[in-house]
Every structure is written in structure tokens, then in C-alpha cells.
Amino acid sequence: MQLGRVVGRVWASIKNPGLEGQRLLIVQPVLPDLTPHGKPLVCTDSTGAGAGELIYWVRGREATFPFLPGEVASDACIVGIVDEIHLGKKQDNAC
Amino acid sequence: MTLGRVVGTVVATRKDPRLEGHKLLLVKPVSPDGKEESGYVVAVDTVSAGFRELVITVSGSSARMAEGCKDKPVDCVIVGIVDGVSLDEAG
Numbered sequence: 001m002q003l004g005r006v007v008g009r010v011w012a013s014i015k016n017p018g019l020e021g022q023r024l025l026i027v028q029p030v031l032p033d034l035t036p037h038g039k040p041l042v043c044t045d046s047t048g049a050g051a052g053e054l055i056y057w058v059r060g061r062e063a064t065f066p067f068l069p070g071e072v073a074s075d076a077c078i079v080g081i082v083d084e085i086h087l088g089k090k091q092d093n094a095c
Numbered sequence: 096m097t098l099g100r101v102v103g104t105v106v107a108t109r110k111d112p113r114l115e116g117h118k119l120l121l122v123k124p125v126s127p128d129g130k131e132e133s134g135y136v137v138a139v140d141t142v143s144a145g146f147r148e149l150v151i152t153v154s155g156s157s158a159r160m161a162e163g164c165k166d167k168p169v170d171c172v173i174v175g176i177v178d179g180v181s182l183d184e185a186g
Contacts, residue, residue: 008127008182010098012151012175016141016161019174024096024151026127026182040127042096042151051183061156073153073161073174076096 044074151175
């Protein structure tokens, strides 16, 4: 799973039947220090995330699991809304 | 899922029998702000997308979850035709 920020929405009225009723959000992946990292992508949403929210998302086949037993063709899905992140300041150099 | 623009078609006579009857389109990835990105992908069309249309593609094993693609050898499927994209200013 990765962190991301909701930066937009996509509307599509013609969709594969499995995607009917699903919200499609644009997510910008971010690093734990909240700087953008990588290309934005389109995600389905199982949590009701809103614009600008910090979320975590899952990629791959697992992105269909929140909608089971429904068959939703999704390869990226928002599965949680982040409340807080705690980053340890002390660097861990152990291998 | 990624956004993409339909830039062509692929015709194949000899193919896996489970792919027969499926329309194959060439899709060029597009960023949410509308810029075309490098590379192409061949995708199975499930929504009757047309030339130059902006579409949503699903890739990987999730592509087989799309209706009409169950148990078929596909890894990229067009699952939606985009009406509009809105990007937040702050984003």
C-alpha cells in the first residue's frame, strides 16, 4: 500500500457494468513526508474519501477485494483515509 | 487505473480463441492534465470506445474482472469513456 493525496475526479458515464456506481478519483502518490512521488493515477474508492484528503491505496488484484463479491475491474483502490503519520526522526542504520 | 487516448486499432486474425470477437485498440497513456505520455498499450475494448476518445484502462490481473473478460488472456482493458476530469487547484 502507498500513501497518496486526492487531487481530482474523473467522470465517465459509459463504463464497464462492474464499475457502475463507483467513484473514480485522481490520486497523486506521496512520500511519508507528503512530497509528491510518481505519476497521478485513477483510483476507485471504498472509503468515501474527499478532495485533498490524505489516503492510502492498494494496487493490483487486491484493489478489487473491497468490493467483493461484486466484480469491479479496478487495479487501484483507496482503502483508507489517513488520520496521522508519525515519522521517527532518529535514523535507523541497522541492516 | 490510468487515463489514455485511443490512437489506433489492432487487427489479429490468428489469436487465442478466447480473444475472438474482442476489439483491440492502441491506447496512449495521458496524464490527468491532458498531456500525452510515452509508450503505447494494446487494450481490449469493453465499452465501444472510438478513435481519439479519452478512456480509462485497467491493467494487470484486475483487467480480467471486467465483464466479458473473465478467464481470458488479457492484461489491459478499456473500462470507461471519460466525460470529464477535474483537478483541484491545490493539488
